[in-house]
Amino acid sequence: MIPVILASGSPRRKELLATTNIPFTIINSAVDEVEKPGLAPSDLVQDLASQKAAAVAEQYPNHIIIGADTLVFLGAERFGKPKDEHDACRMLTALSGTTHSVYTGVVLRYNQQSYGFTACTNISFNQFDDDFIDQYIASGSPMDKAGSYGIQDLPPALIAKIDGEFDTVMGFPREAFKTAYDDFLKTII
Numbered sequence: 001m002i003p004v005i006l007a008s009g010s011p012r013r014k015e016l017l018a019t020t021n022i023p024f025t026i027i028n029s030a031v032d033e034v035e036k037p038g039l040a041p042s043d044l045v046q047d048l049a050s051q052k053a054a055a056v057a058e059q060y061p062n063h064i065i066i067g068a069d070t071l072v073f074l075g076a077e078r079f080g081k082p083k084d085e086h087d088a089c090r091m092l093t094a095l096s097g098t099t100h101s102v103y104t105g106v107v108l109r110y111n112q113q114s115y116g117f118t119a120c121t122n123i124s125f126n127q128f129d130d131d132f133i134d135q136y137i138a139s140g141s142p143m144d145k146a147g148s149y150g151i152q153d154l155p156p157a158l159i160a161k162i163d164g165e166f167d168t169v170m171g172f173p174r175e176a177f178k179t180a181y182d183d184f185l186k187t188i189i
């Protein structure tokens with residue numbers, strides 16, 4: 001059996017991959033991600049996921065490496081993880097009351113072979129009031145999350161609609177991953 005590495009420090013990705021029954025270990029990809037200009041959102045997240053997987057693949061030949069990346073887009077405006085609390089406030093204020101898109105790219109890599117895909121889920125938020133934004137930032141939750149929110153820990157009353165897979169928003173589209181993983185295995189065995 002080919003050993004599998006999740007090249008991620010995200011506790012959400014670990015939690016979601018663990019439910020698939022695929023045994024894996026974690027090596028956090030310490031790569032300095034480079035955002036190539038001009039890429040469409042779906043290509044950008046896949047490229048960033050690919051950089052994470054490639055960095056670990058160099059050190060771990062003959063392993064299947066999984067990399068992933070998540071970004072939030074409000075139209076053309078891109079929201080990654082906040083730099084600080086002020087930045088988190090800016091993002092939450094901008095996303096309040098909007099419908100926006102969460103893109104997660106996943107790349108599977110085995111030596112020089114790789115396969116990637118991107119999943120997208122559209123989220124509609126109700127209006128956030130200032131007190132909520134302040135309290136949510138004080139909880140610390142936004143600081144390690146793209147768009148400065150975790151769909152998994154927002155009060156349900158603030159979420160008007162989720163159009164797509166919930167797991168994509170949490171950073172790991174499980175169902176699409178399982179299909180991709182099975183297909184990828186067939187190409188490398």
Ligand SMILES: Cc1cn([C@H]2C[C@H](O)[C@@H](COP(=O)(O)OP(=O)(O)OP(=O)(O)O)O2)c(=O)[nH]c1=O
Pocket residue numbers: 007008009010011012013028029052068069070071072081102144145146147149150151152169170171
């Ligand atoms: C939008 C959203 C993001 N997130 C998280 C998932 C990811 O961990 C994070 C997006 O940042 P990423 O840069 O994709 O990932 P990461 O830095 O956490 O982990 P690594 O690069 O090591 O794989 O935001 C949620 O948990 N819930 C959400 O609703």
